[in-house]
Amino acid sequence: MVQEKKKKCTVCFEPSGLCIDVPPGSTLLKAAQQVGVYLTSICGGDGYCGKCKVIVDEGQFESRPTTLLTPEEMRENVVLACQTKVLSDMVVTVPKPHALETSQILLDTDTQRFSQLAAEVPEGVFEFEPLVQKLHVKMSPPTVSDNTADHERLYLAIRKQIDAPIMQTGCRILQNLSKMFRESDYDVSVTIGRRGGTTEVIEIEPAERYRTNYAVALDLGTTTVVAHLVDLTNANTLDTEATYNSQINFGEDYIRRIIYAEQNDAFDEMQNRIVHDVNNLIVTLASRKRIDLQDITTVTCAGNTAMIHFILNLDPTQIRKEPYIASAGFVPPIRAAEVGIQVNKRALLYCLPSVAAYIGSDIVAGILVTRMYTKDGVSLFADIGTNGEVVLGNKDWLVCASSSAGPAFEGSGVKHGMRAGAGAIEKLQIRRDGSSQIKTIGDGRPAGICGSGLLDTLGELFINGIIDRTGRIKQNHNPRVREGEDGLQYQIIQPGNGYQEIFITQADIDNLIRSKAGVFAAIRVLTESTQIKPDDIDIIYLAGGFGNYLNTKQAVTIGMLPDIPLEKIQYVGNTSIAGAKTVLLARKALETAEDIANNMTYFDLMSHPGYMDEFIRAKFLPHTDLSLFPSIKAQAKQVKGS
Ligand code: FES
Structure with missing residues (x-):
């Protein structure tokens, strides 16, 4: 134990080499957070997710007992960072699976595609009128017969170019106005910004600057x-x-x-x-x-x-x-x-405006970009990320709800789950002989499974009869099913030849089913409340990080999305960024986003009397009521446990 009580202990994290001084008794997780070293910590440091494992190379520490470490890990000085107190100077290695340093720019081309996949509002839908514009304003200098003050002269000139009934100018600009106008011979670039119905003069510069914005x-x-x-x-x-x-x-x-x-x-x-x-x-x-x-x-x-x-x-x-x-x-x-x-x-x-605590401006952006608020037919918008937000409606009405789907399909809360990055299994198919055909992002060695791979995994395990309709792994002599530390698990990648073992556990499957059930239950609450049948839905728009790689067929197979023809399910990419971009180019688009947010009716699922029942029904694959999934009814019936 500690020889003498130190005021501060230096903790260094490898391989980044980042070090920080912390008071004795601080947890390793807190030290990592303070110095900017990323450690996966799904449970936020409560000690039950087991994701914050690090290896202590040097130094003294005190760890709370946990069942989340194997005896072998304990022998190798692996600890849970959130449950380990620093007692002396320490050197700690962050294992690769954490695979992320904070503020890391995603230069990885596969991950970067996330930034580029963005739906676009078709040209011409909104008039090009940026929220902040630069105008080239050329005024006649005052004369004895034209003695309008500089400021009013500016407003008159601006109003010749744009509609700006209410205008305002800050004191700093007024203070510089006289000098600036005379030096430029009344030929200037004026930056104006829209603040609701008011147009603000933001900046006045030399005329040639109006082309740079x-x-x-x-x-x-x-x-x-x-x-x-x-x-x-x-x-x-x-x-x-x-x-x-x-x-x-x-x-x-x-x-x-x-x-x-x-x-x-x-x-x-x-x-x-x-x-x-x-x-x-x-x-x-x-x-x-x-x-x-x-x-x-x-x-x-x-x-x-x-x-x-x-x-x-x-x-x-x-x-x-x-x-x-x-x-x-x-x-x-x-x-x-x-x-x-x-x-x-x-x-x-x-x-952009939000609707409620759990329906944010990213969802409003999605509705703006898909333009479902203009359509006669009924559309369903689903953004499946950390939460599962769904919006149903048309040009006359919009209803929305948010399920706490949990981040399982983002790879969190799943033993070998990971975000969509290099090495993540993004596609998986189980062959007849039981082997897995996989595709990883970047085509490198598999490092884990990202959301779309998890969706495939759940769907493939189900249609191949490896799990039953409740999601239980069946012990039917499948060589890939084995007893693990936490019960049965299914091996996706066998270890050896430089490959690490990747498997999915019963707990992972339960998490994924809970997530998909949350999304489908939210959809059901909205469709039942508005008496909309699946056949009435013209189109489903899928958005979000999860949607980028989503296998729409599997989403229906597991009962996450309603069973409608697959051609009616459209991936729309990152609609949040598309919406943010649309409004900066068109003042009218921001007003439209505000109208959308004002007109959406929010259903609070936690207080909705039908939500829990819907959630429980949706915790089957694909659902307790197979009549809701006619296209996979026959397949589902063949799966033992139906
Ligand atoms: S952060 Fe979850 S166990 Fe440490």
Whole structure:
């Protein structure tokens, strides 16, 4: 044990080499979080997910007993970082599966495709009218017979170009106006920004500057942050980039992060993390395109309600407490600099509106982009990520709900689950001889299974009769089914020849079934409440990180989506970033997003009398009621346990 009581202990993490001084008694997880070393911590440090394993190379520590480590791991000094207290200087190795450093820009081309897969609103739907524009304003200098003041002269000239009944100008600009006009001979570039019905004069510069105007659209995801750099003079997307959300150190889902922030008074830290990620992306994009940060005048963002709260440093605590209230759903435009975003210091930040605590602006963006609010027929929009948000409706009505699907299909809460990155199994098929045919992202050695691979795994295990309709693994002499530490498991990749063993456990399957049941139950609550039958649904739009690789057939097979013809299920990519980009190019699009948010009726599933029953019925494969899944009814009946 410790020889003498130290005031601070230095903990170094390998292979990054990052070190930090912490008080004795701090946990290794906390030290990692503080120094910016990513450790998977699905349970937020409660000690029951077993994901935060690290290896202690040197130093003294005290670990709470746990059943989540094998005797072999204990012999090799593997510990749970969240359950291990630092007692001296330490050196700790972070095993590869954590595979992520905070603020890492995703240069991996496979992962980067996530940033590029974005639906687009067809050209011409909204008139090109950026929220922040630069106008070339040439005025006649005053004379004895034309003695209008400079400021009013400016307004008159602006109103000749754009509709701006209400205008405002800040004091700093007024102070410089006289000098600027005379030096430029009344020929200037004027940056104007729309704030609701008011048009603000944001900046006045020399005339030649009016051709230089850029914007950044952001998708603030719980797992990934995506940025698009856009030229506001011609609406072209110049470049895109994505990074992991570095708040992930504080919990994989945002509820855990809110709890962490509450318990540790870490709201500022949460904001710093997300702003740091955003700035990192913006600097990367700007330097790649050789753009001066001062020329970025607009930032728009869409994301779930909690992420919008985090970036603005609004109090998110009521989001997780009954009756689940956001601090703000409609956030007025503010200066991006006010939250620390490092672009032009007078640039405006616009957040798309949200509907409720669990239906954020990312979902509103999805409805804006798919344009289901304009259609006669009924559409279903499903965004399956950490949560499963669903929206049903047409041009006359929109209803929505959010199921706490859990992050299982994002690879969390699953023993060999991982995010969609290099080496992740994204496709899986079980052959007749029982072997698995897989495809990994980047075609490298399999390192784990990402969401689409997990969906395939569940579907394939089911249709091949390896699990029954309740999801139980059957012990029917299948050589790939074996007894593991936590009960039966199915081996997907055999160990050897440099390959690590990859398997799926009963607990993993239970998690996946709970997730899919949550999504389908939410859909059922909406369809039953509106008396819409599956046949009435014209189209299903699938969005989100999960949707990027989704095998739509498997989504129906396992009973996550209604059984409608597969050609009616359309993948729409990252609609959150597409929505953020659409509004920065079209003022009318932001107004439309506000109308959408205002007109959506939110169903709170937790208080809905039918939700629990629907959830329990959906916990079968594909469902207790096979008449809801006619296309796979015959297959399902052949599976023992039906
Ligand atoms: S067990 Fe340590 S974070 Fe979950």
